[in-house]
Amino acid sequence: xxKLITECHNLDNLPVRDLIDSSxxxxxxxxxxVLAERFFTEPELDALPLVRDxxxxxxxxxxxxxxxxxxxxxxALYARKPISAIADMNPLLVHHDESLNxxxxxxxxxxxxxxxxxxxxxxxxxxxxxxxxxxxxxxxQGNHLAQSIAQRRMALERAAEMQKMNxxxxxxxxxxxxxxxxxxxxxxxxxxxxxxxxxxxxxDEFPKYINLLSTSSANLLAIINNILDLSKIEVGRxxxxxxxxxLGDLLQEVLETCQVLLGDKPLTIELDCAQPQILLSGDxxxxxxxxxxxxxxxxxxxxxxxxTIAAEGGSQLKLSVKDTGIGIRTEDLxxxxxxxxxxxxxKTRRYNGSGLGLTITAQLVQLxxxxxxxxxxxxxxxxxxxxxxxxxxxxxxxxxx
Amino acid sequence: MTQPKTxxxxxxxxxxxxxxxxxxxxxxxxVETHNSPFRSTEKILDLKPxxxxxxxxxxxxxxxxxxELLRSEPVLENTQIYLYxxxxxDILRQSVRRYQADGYxxxxxxRGMRLKLQSLLGGST
Ligand SMILES: Nc1ncnc2c1ncn2[C@@H]1O[C@H](COP(=O)(O)OP(=O)(O)O)[C@@H](O)[C@H]1O
Ligand SMILES: [Mg+2]
Numbered sequence: 001x002x003k004l005i006t007e008c009h010n011l012d013n014l015p016v017r018d019l020i021d022s023s024x025x026x027x028x029x030x031x032x033x034v035l036a037e038r039f040f041t042e043p044e045l046d047a048l049p050l051v052r053d054x055x056x057x058x059x060x061x062x063x064x065x066x067x068x069x070x071x072x073x074x075x076a077l078y079a080r081k082p083i084s085a086i087a088d089m090n091p092l093l094v095h096h097d098e099s100l101n102x103x104x105x106x107x108x109x110x111x112x113x114x115x116x117x118x119x120x121x122x123x124x125x126x127x128x129x130x131x132x133x134x135x136x137x138x139x140x141q142g143n144h145l146a147q148s149i150a151q152r153r154m155a156l157e158r159a160a161e162m163q164k165m166n167x168x169x170x171x172x173x174x175x176x177x178x179x180x181x182x183x184x185x186x187x188x189x190x191x192x193x194x195x196x197x198x199x200x201x202x203x204d205e206f207p208k209y210i211n212l213l214s215t216s217s218a219n220l221l222a223i224i225n226n227i228l229d230l231s232k233i234e235v236g237r238x239x240x241x242x243x244x245x246x247l248g249d250l251l252q253e254v255l256e257t258c259q260v261l262l263g264d265k266p267l268t269i270e271l272d273c274a275q276p277q278i279l280l281s282g283d284x285x286x287x288x289x290x291x292x293x294x295x296x297x298x299x300x301x302x303x304x305x306x307x308t309i310a311a312e313g314g315s316q317l318k319l320s321v322k323d324t325g326i327g328i329r330t331e332d333l334x335x336x337x338x339x340x341x342x343x344x345x346x347k348t349r350r351y352n353g354s355g356l357g358l359t360i361t362a363q364l365v366q367l368x369x370x371x372x373x374x375x376x377x378x379x380x381x382x383x384x385x386x387x388x389x390x391x392x393x394x395x396x397x398x399x400x401x
Numbered sequence: 402m403t404q405p406k407t408x409x410x411x412x413x414x415x416x417x418x419x420x421x422x423x424x425x426x427x428x429x430x431x432v433e434t435h436n437s438p439f440r441s442t443e444k445i446l447d448l449k450p451x452x453x454x455x456x457x458x459x460x461x462x463x464x465x466x467x468x469e470l471l472r473s474e475p476v477l478e479n480t481q482i483y484l485y486x487x488x489x490x491d492i493l494r495q496s497v498r499r500y501q502a503d504g505y506x507x508x509x510x511x512r513g514m515r516l517k518l519q520s521l522l523g524g525s526t
Contacts, residue, residue, distance in 0.1 A: 181487035185508035189420025192511050212416055350460035
């Protein structure tokens with residue numbers, strides 16, 4: 001019953017049928033003494049309806065009956081008579097479909113002495129179904145009001161949250177639109193220049209154009225991959241594979257991509273790996289993605305100096321990327337791995353990017369069962385560390401010189 | 402002999418400065434570039450270009466806000482300012498209204514840019 005009540009959103013729609021307290025009854029002919037006895041022995045019994053052949057005739061209310069009998073000569077006068085002689089023969093009758101609010105309004109409109117008298121409920125055929133306690137109705141109404149206030153508050157909170165999420169999403173959409181198009185527009189523009197110059201056989205700018213085309217497309221590819229990866233992670237479609245790979249080859253691949261992203265910045269990138277020939281077994285693609293995200297950030301956020309990409313294989317694969325770049329403020333470190341949460345305002349950012357790289361990196365690390373940490377000093381540089389659980393396959397290479 | 406019309410392109414992204422210069426010079430206009438919102442007011446006052454192409458996403462001061470600031474310069478009353486961006490067109494349209502630009506040009510739309518500049522500054526040889 002309680003369930004029904006909580007599911008009902010509007011008090012005006014809540015039928016009193018669901019609030020019936022009891023359905024016992026007595027016949028109108030019952031002697032008053034019998035009823036008095038019952039009221040004495042059943043202290044919980046507040047009222048009993050008088051019903052004959054299923055139809056309601058009246059209502060015997062505990063207090064009123066006992067008061068009548070308690071007055072001088074009351075018992076002597078009435079004890080043998082049928083209860084109909086002193087019961088309320090014109091009680092409030094309501095239909096079982098009537099609403100809580102409607103019934104309460106009727107109850108409260110009664111004479112003040114009768115206000116708390118129970119209410120008889122009848123069905124379509126006017127047959128008696130049960131009693132309603134006015135006190136209970138009042139309590140229900142109170143609960144319901146409190147509940148609907150709480151519900152309203154919850155609904156408002158939910159709406160505000162949705163709005164916030166929508167805002168974040170739409171500003172993310174606007175931002176990502178720009179981030180995807182900007183390198184593509186550069187590519188489109190450069191290709192147009194190549195075409196124009198080529199038709200006039202002016203080839204001197206071509207090396208520059210080709211350089212621009214390759215950095216811009218690497219740029220664009222990285223952003224697209226990030227977006228696709230994140231959506232894959234979000235729908236739980238990211239599987240972990242295992243394959244054997246040579247650590248040094250992977251590092252070399254990352255290094256080459258970074259060299260492209262570097263353009264003409266005065267930056268050196270070095271690899272630090274004691275055993276580049278070591279064979280590891282793991283999800284090469286994800287390890288590469290993790291390292292590439294960190295390394296491309298290092299390239300992006302460092303204007304001069306050097307970047308070190310270090311790796312050490314064993315029972316754990318330890319990766320680190322160290323740069324001498326802009327660094328990260330202490331207060332920003334906490335937000336670093338949060339999706340869509342960019343440290344700088346999108347329109348006035350100094351560096352392009354989807355703002356998803358680190359979020360994805362952290363999720364990939366988690367997926368592989370590892371951990372990631374960052375250590376950074378604003379204005380000096382940053383260092384990202386990753387540890388991944390790792391297996392070494394049985395190594396036939398060991399036998400080679 | 403008439404002076405060629407001057408277009409000033411303000412963009413923090415060197416790639417876009419390079420392509421804009423190449424494409425617009427080919428139309429016969431004179432092109433000047435500036436790679437930051439900083440000192441752009443001086444540059445404009447100094448140069449008095451016929452038209453300014455203003456990138457929107459720039460560090461420290463977004464192009465649309467810069468446009469609003471430039472609009473309050475009485476000297477630049479006759480300078481046309483166009484937002485030049487990779488942003489969503491709906492957003493650009495709103496920004497044009499809000500920050501009182503004369504219009505917008507989408508970065509990837511080379512054909513559209515040529516037509517627009519020619520109609521604004523007059524066709525050239
Ligand atoms: N090596 C780094 N040095 C300084 N800041 C960094 C570095 N890596 C990441 N950040 C900061 O963290 C933010 C989030 O990085 P990321 O998720 O890769 O997104 P994106 O590089 O696309 O903006 C960056 O916008 C930047 O402010
Ligand atoms: Mg820009």
